[in-house]
Structures are given as C-alpha cells and as structure tokens.
Amino acid sequence: MRRALTAAALALSLAACQGQTSTEPPIVPVRQMHEQPRYDAQEPGGYFPDGRAMRPHVEHTVAREMEVDLTIDTGLEGQARYVDTIPPDVIDGFRGMPALLARGEDRYGIYCVPCHGALGDGAGMVPEVSGVGTIRPPTFHDDRVRRMPDGQVYATIRNGLRNMPAYRHNVPVRDRWAIVGYVRALQLSQMDGR
Amino acid sequence: MQIFPKSLNFLPLVTALGVAVGGGIATFVVVYYFSPRFLYVGYEPEQPVAYSHRLHAGQLGIDCRYCHANVERSFEAMVPPTQTCMGCHAVVRTDSARLAPVRESWESGMPVSWIRVHNVPDHVFFDHSVHLSAGVGCVTCHGRVDRMEVVSIAEPLSMGWCLDCHRDPEPHLRPVSRVTDMTWTREQATDAERAEMAALLARATPPENCSGCHR
Numbered sequence: 170m171r172r173a174l175t176a177a178a179l180a181l182s183l184a185a186c187q188g189q190t191s192t193e194p195p196i197v198p199v200r201q202m203h204e205q206p207r208y209d210a211q212e213p214g215g216y217f218p219d220g221r222a223m224r225p226h227v228e229h230t231v232a233r234e235m236e237v238d239l240t241i242d243t244g245l246e247g248q249a250r251y252v253d254t255i256p257p258d259v260i261d262g263f264r265g266m267p268a269l270l271a272r273g274e275d276r277y278g279i280y281c282v283p284c285h286g287a288l289g290d291g292a293g294m295v296p297e298v299s300g301v302g303t304i305r306p307p308t309f310h311d312d313r314v315r316r317m318p319d320g321q322v323y324a325t326i327r328n329g330l331r332n333m334p335a336y337r338h339n340v341p342v343r344d345r346w347a348i349v350g351y352v353r354a355l356q357l358s359q360m361d362g363r
Numbered sequence: 364m365q366i367f368p369k370s371l372n373f374l375p376l377v378t379a380l381g382v383a384v385g386g387g388i389a390t391f392v393v394v395y396y397f398s399p400r401f402l403y404v405g406y407e408p409e410q411p412v413a414y415s416h417r418l419h420a421g422q423l424g425i426d427c428r429y430c431h432a433n434v435e436r437s438f439e440a441m442v443p444p445t446q447t448c449m450g451c452h453a454v455v456r457t458d459s460a461r462l463a464p465v466r467e468s469w470e471s472g473m474p475v476s477w478i479r480v481h482n483v484p485d486h487v488f489f490d491h492s493v494h495l496s497a498g499v500g501c502v503t504c505h506g507r508v509d510r511m512e513v514v515s516i517a518e519p520l521s522m523g524w525c526l527d528c529h530r531d532p533e534p535h536l537r538p539v540s541r542v543t544d545m546t547w548t549r550e551q552a553t554d555a556e557r558a559e560m561a562a563l564l565a566r567a568t569p570p571e572n573c574s575g576c577h578r
Contacts, residue, residue: 187395190405190515198397205485210439219473275540279426294423299455334450339432339443 236342244320244327251320259346266350273351276344280336285309289355304332309352310359322349399519407515408478413461420545421509427501427543438490442477445469480514481505487522488578498536498563499528502545509545525576529569536560536567 197203208214214222226232236242241259246252255269263269278287286292289309296305307314314322326345329335336345395401419425428434430443445468452462468475483489494504501508506517518524528535534549538556541547552560570576 187398187401187404190407192407192409194408195402195406197402202486203484207485209485210437211441211479213476220476221474279428283423283425283429294425295451295455298423304454329450332454334446334453338446339429341436 241346242342244323246320251318251324253318253320255319255346255350259343262343263347269347269350270354272344273347273349273354276340277348277351277355280340281348284333288359289352306333309356315356319349319353322352399521399524403516403519403521405515406480407513408480410478410513411476412464416508416511416514427508434491435495436492438492440491445475481516481520483520486577488576495542496539497532497567497569498539498542498560499532500535500537500542500544500547503528503535507545522576526571529571532567532569533564536563539563 208222210223212222213220216222217224231237238256238258240246240252241256244251260266260269263272281289282293283295284291284293284304285306291306291308293306309315323345325333326340326348327335327337340348419430420427430447431440432443432447434440445465448462448465449469452465456462457466464475467473504518504520505514508514537544537547537549538552538559541556549560
C-alpha cells in the first residue's frame with residue numbers, strides 16, 4: 170500500500186503542473202470537427218507553389234475594398250502635382266476635422282511614433298535603440314516639411330522614402346490622410362509664435 | 364464450515380477505502396490534467412525566427428497594431444507579413460544571423476513559416492474586431508505579451524472561459540483607446556473613461572446561446 174502511494178505521489182510530481190510551458194502542441198482528446206476541410210486565414214495550402222492558401226494582392230488588379238478615387242489614393246492631382254490640402258471627401262468621411270484629427274492622433278501613435286517620436290522631432294525609440302545614426306528621421310518642424318503640400322506628406326506615407334518603408338499595406342487610405350492632418354496639427358503646436 | 368478466511372471481513376472496508384482514495388485520485392487527475400488550463404496554457408512552440416515581443420512591444424514600445432494591423436478590422440489578428448519586418452530590418456540589424464530567415468523570405472517571396480500558437484477549433488467562430496470595438500483588451504485574452512520572449516498561451520481558450528466573460532463582461536471592459544495598453548487597470552480610469560465603459564457595457568451583447576459561437 171505504502172509503495173503504491175509513493176509511486177502515485179512520484180508519478181504526480183513528475184507530471185507537470187498547470188501553467189508550465191511546453192513546446193509540444195496541446196493534446197486534444199476529442200478531435201471531431203476540429204479541423205474542417207477549409208482553409209482558415211494564413212493556413213498553409215498545397216495548391217500554389219508558395220504554400221499560401223491566402224493569396225497576396227495581384228498587381229494591376231483592383232480589390233473591392235480598394236480606393237478608386239486616384240487623387241485620394243495617390244495624393245496626386247493629375248499626373249505629377251501633389252494636392253495642397255486633404256481632399257474634402259476624406260474630411261466628410263470622418264464627419265469633420267475634429268474627428269479626423271482624433272483618428273490621426275491615434276494612428277500616428279501606432280505607426281509613426283516608433284521612429285518619428287511623439288513630437289515628430291525624429292527622436293523615436295527605434296533610431297535610438299538600434300544605434301544606427303543614419304536612420305534617424307528628419308524633424309517635421311522645419312520649413313522644408315512645413316511647406317510640403319499635404320499630398321506629398323500623404324505620398325510619403327503611402328510609398329515610403331529613403332529608409333522609411335511604405336505604409337500602404339498596413340495603414341488604410343483614410344487613416345493615412347488622418348495622419349497627415351495630425352502631422353499638420355503637430356507642426357502648428359511647435360511653431361513658437363511664428 | 365468456514366469457506367472464506369476471517370481476514371476477508373475487511374474486504375468491504377478496504378474496497379470502500381480503495382474506491383474513495385482511487386476515485387479521489389482519478390477525479391483529481393481528470394479535473395487537473397484533462398483541463399484546458401493544463402493542456403493549452405503554456406504552449407509555446409519554437410518559432411522559425413527568434414522574434415521577441417519583449418523587445419519589440421515591450422522595450423521599443425511598438426503598438427500591437429503596428430504589426431497585427433488587421434486586428435481591429437477583421438476576424439483574424441494575423442501574423443505580420445515579411446514586408447512589415449523588412450520595413451525596419453532593411454536598415455536595422457541588416458547583418459544579424461537571427462534575422463536570416465526573414466531576409467531569405469523577403470528575397471524568395473516565400474512566407475516565413477510561423478507556427479500558429481492560439482487556435483480555437485474550426486467549429487468555433489471567433490472575431491477579434493468585435494471584441495476590440497467592445498473594449499476587451501489584448502492583455503485580457505493573451506496575457507502580458509509585452510513581457511514574453513516567446514509567445515505562449517496565457518488563458519485556457521476553452522468554452523467555459525469564453526462564457527465566463529460573456530455572462531459578466533463588466534470587469535473585463537476598458538476604453539477602446541486602451542485596448543492595446545498592457546498595463547492599464549480599471550483603477551486608473553478617469554471619469555470620462557468610466558462613462559465610456561458604462562456606454563460600452565450598455566451596448567455589449569455577448570452571445571451565450573450555442574449558435575452565437577458555433578455558426
């Protein structure tokens with residue numbers, strides 16, 4: 170009896186406790202309908218050579234949720250001139266400037282602050298921690314950036330510039346315009362009375 | 364005539380004791396070891412890249428939505444594409460051996476084969492965007508990701524766990540602007556945030572019937 174109890178106690182103490190980590194996949198005793206014959210997002214699939222079931226965007230095609238207004242999408246008027254101000258359509262979409270700026274502040278905090286810093290002076294965490302002096306972004310608070318047309322700021326977010334990556338794949342069109350609006354507000358806030 | 368030895372008089376007692384002790388152990392084993400808390404929590408597969416949330420989300424303070432950009436808009440949070448990593452790593456740490464698989468994926472166009480950690484069965488319908496716009500934070504369901512070197516499951520993700528919250532979501536709600544904030548607590552809420560939480564609670568209709576989650 171004592172031996173059996175000792176053995177049981179040993180077995181229990183050898184088995185892991187709740188909350189311990191493991192690199193083995195969870196054991197699922199009953200697996201009915203756990204894996205259904207369909208592809209979930211980002212599941213690997215065997216049909217295409219790159220192994221993705223979810224297809225990346227094919228160039229020169231237009232997906233349903235894409236922006237069709239070229240000026241709003243590219244920030245360009247005609248072929249080569251940047252628009253000077255945020256298109257009124259976008260502002261209407263946000264139901265006015267205050268909502269656009271609030272959205273812009275929120276999105277700026279997510280996508281821009283890591284490099285440009287909360288004040289837009291280029292003192293973000295990434296240039297600092299990585300210690301690569303060359304990737305320190307320029308400040309927004311000089312005349313060059315202040316005089317940029319809104320469309321050019323927008324196009325920089327959309328297409329990237331030098332070391333800055335393009336953000337068109339993770340920031341939707343209207344959020345990019347909202348960020349442009351917020352950058353303008355930041356510049357105004359740092360104008361020291363000029 | 365005695366057929367059974369006298370010692371057998373103890374048989375009922377021993378049996379009763381055995382059933383009690385054995386049954387107790389069996390119950391404990393089932394409840395403790397067959398539960399999602401034991402089976403799911405703590406699963407942390409070895410990923411193809413030694414990517415660290417503690418560095419990126421914790422130390423660098425990058426918001427979750429920088430990488431998991433779809434989380435507010437779609438069912439799936441999605442592991443970021445190589446493009447997102449290369450946005451920074453085309454200039455930062457370009458020679459790091461730990462980033463070699465990412466650069467390889469960038470050049471070849473083949474995806475990095477991240478191993479899925481959190482996964483509810485296919486018969487369960489789960490939608491991130493609904494929960495985020497209702498004001499449930501990442502930390503409530505995924506734990507302190509900003510402290511994890513390797514992502515591991517922090518909550519059981521079982522049906523009982525979903526229902527516990529759906530029956531009484533109030534203590535888990537927070538203002539929508541705080542959903543990715545890992546350190547925010549309800550005690551810190553300002554009056555405006557309290558009002559927002561009350562409005563969120565009044566609007567929330569988490570399903571408790573089967574067809575809400577098993578569609």
